[in-house]
Amino acid sequence: MNHHLIAPSILSANFLDLRKDVEMLDNSEADWIHLDIMDGVFVPNISFGFPVINSLQYITDKPLDVHLMIVQPEKFVLEVARVGAYVMNVHYEACVHLHRVIEEIKKAGMKAAVTLNPHTPIALLEDILHELDMVLLMSVNPGFGGQHFIDHSIKKVSALKEMIVKKNLSTLIEVDGGINLETGKRLINAGADVLVAGNFVFSSENPIETIHRLKSL
Numbered sequence: 175m176n177h178h179l180i181a182p183s184i185l186s187a188n189f190l191d192l193r194k195d196v197e198m199l200d201n202s203e204a205d206w207i208h209l210d211i212m213d214g215v216f217v218p219n220i221s222f223g224f225p226v227i228n229s230l231q232y233i234t235d236k237p238l239d240v241h242l243m244i245v246q247p248e249k250f251v252l253e254v255a256r257v258g259a260y261v262m263n264v265h266y267e268a269c270v271h272l273h274r275v276i277e278e279i280k281k282a283g284m285k286a287a288v289t290l291n292p293h294t295p296i297a298l299l300e301d302i303l304h305e306l307d308m309v310l311l312m313s314v315n316p317g318f319g320g321q322h323f324i325d326h327s328i329k330k331v332s333a334l335k336e337m338i339v340k341k342n343l344s345t346l347i348e349v350d351g352g353i354n355l356e357t358g359k360r361l362i363n364a365g366a367d368v369l370v371a372g373n374f375v376f377s378s379e380n381p382i383e384t385i386h387r388l389k390s391l
């Protein structure tokens with residue numbers, strides 16, 4: 175029985191025909207839609223912003239998993255809630271007052287998730303983990319789709335899973351970057367609960383089948 179969730183990232187979708195790709199996701203076994211907001215400061219790229227997500231919330235029934243790759247994400251908590259996010263992911267590296275941001279995300283009615291860059295140790299979550307609905311481990315350096323999976327991420331997932339079990343928590347582990355059938359399987363075996371996949375889904379000939387295969391791992 176597979177319990178893991180699949181969250182395709184629309185960073186690799188066809189922006190000229192986004193409605194079609196979102197409708198495809200709606201007809202697939204995708205559990206969430208992953209949305210990457212980039213500011214050109216926290217990461218060396220700019221993607222899309224709130225007006226795009228706001229439009230999408232009306233054409234999909236899938237929960238929106240919003241990943242803010244921006245500095246000062248605390249400025250946008252209410253805006254992220256307004257555009258219909260189910261989960262709001264903020265980077266550990268971008269938050270000076272992380273505990274306060276998490277409280278505000280929950281107060282705004284969203285699930286709260288903290289994202290770690292590949293170089294950021296999970297030990298830094300020791301005193302905040304019990305407040306989190308999810309931890310998003312980046313398995314590439316954030317900013318671009320289609321990058322190579324960083325293998326050390328598998329060890330990070332196992333160690334984080336151990337930390338969660340030891341503390342008797344139900345925090346989910348999401349992983350993002352370079353995920354395909356091979357890396358996805360290894361991540362699930364290591365304890366990942368949610369797999370984000372962009373390039374692997376959208377560059378495949380049959381994205382619905384690809385999502386089904388990821389879901390069946």
Ligand SMILES: O=C(CO)[C@@H](O)[C@H](O)COP(=O)(O)O
Pocket residue numbers: 183184185186208210241314315316317318319320321350351352353370371372373374
């Ligand atoms: O956050 C990011 C990139 O910063 C990701 O969500 C990518 O959009 C998905 O990665 P690939 O599956 O294409 O490697």
